[in-house]
Amino acid sequence: MSVLVITEQRDGAFRKVSYEALSEGKRVADALGVSLTAVVLGDGVEGIAAEAGKYGAEKILVADAPELREYTVDACTNVLAAIIEKEGPAAIIMGASVQGKELAARLAARLNAGLAMDCIDLRVDGGDLIATRPIYGGKVLAEVALSGAPQIAAIRPNAMTVTETAAAGVIETADVAVGETRIRFIEKTVDTGKADLTEADVIVSGGRGMGGEDFSALEEMAGLLDGAVGASRSAVDEGWRPHADQVGQTGKVVSPSLYIACGISGAIQHLAGMSSSRVIVAVNKDADAPIFAKADYGVVGDLFELVPAITEEVRKIKG
CATH class of the missing domain: 3.40.50.620 (HUPs)
Known part of the structure; x- marks a missing residue:
């Protein structure tokens, strides 16, 4: 046994x-x-x-x-x-x-x-x-x-x-008995430059508050933190990020040590995908956004000003 x-x-x-x-x-x-x-x-x-x-x-x-x-x-x-x-x-x-x-x-x-x-x-x-x-x-x-x-x-x-x-x-x-199979492998496409969201220790996610497909500020922060970039369903539905980046009930369920939510309101469907994160940080200009009720740390303000400032501080700390 x-x-x-x-x-x-x-x-x-x-x-x-x-x-x-x-x-x-x-x-x-x-x-x-x-x-x-x-x-x-x-x-x-x-x-x-x-x-x-x-x-x-x-x-x-x-x-x-x-x-x-x-x-x-x-x-x-x-x-x-x-x-x-x-x-x-x-x-x-x-x-x-x-x-x-x-x-x-x-x-x-x-x-x-x-x-x-x-x-x-x-x-x-x-x-x-x-x-x-x-x-x-x-x-x-x-x-x-x-x-x-x-x-x-x-x-x-x-x-x-x-x-x-x-x-x-x-x-x-071990004996290999493949037997009858009905599924045939055709091809696979792998994005080798991206970390797997489900295994990332740090995730920086963007939502509707990003206002467009430019996630470069989040990508820079994630890169410094050796993390991955995620997105809410709203951002994915807008076509700003691929579905593979979606965190939430209809996306990927993640449990990183640090989850930074930028411009994400905090709908229950999104929380279902990241609520088990060890530390949650929220950046949102809406002080009443539901994400703050779940966050361990929250910052109210313009993410396009705050994220670069936080990134610069991280860069200084890392030398």
Whole structure:
């Protein structure tokens, strides 16, 4: 019996949420008194597999095949379902990334297993996995008890602490049974110059108050803070930013250490996507904007004057 962590890699490198899932998996495995097993899928990924051992994986199953070079949900579901049925884990933990959410739902349906999505905390009570997850746009935190086996939890990126815990990390080759697939990979387009919003530690977002597509002031601030630029739905609907930058209920859910909202009123749909940020700073000329009720720090004023001034102070501090 073990806790199984499904890692996620992109172009031969683990995504940050994989380290978070492994760290949380180790804590859950210790609470259950079982071992931790990691699964790595892809093509030519055996070279990075050993890295999972740094975060507590005693066994690392590598499913390496050309058919897994590019992610397709049906191929990955087929391979993982076979591995899970063979391993018989007590619990399965993975990241609630865009890819992870799709895969977790498929696996839960295939295995007839309980699933808690977008978890921000996990604990064990009487052998059952208890997951804490936001509901109603983040207004309520629900504790969900998962029973049966396996129990599947998909954790929100940036919500869990990464902890290195060296373990044996014994690598084994997993059987790859891709089986019948109906999805065919055609092509992918990657913007290599942009940080992934869901993994960014700092996010500077702009809303309708930006007044246009010139987000250069926010991009400069984000660059100095090693962060990413986000946007509200209003800004995306206006065509000022691509949908990939949208934060909110119909965009991406983020949990950075610092979230700076510039010209964003704070509609509930936007708050649902960033309310779990550790520190929220709001810059808005409307003193009555709802965002100030959620912000840890608020500045009332013209963002086109304030943002450059704040950026300059950051530049001075960083030398």
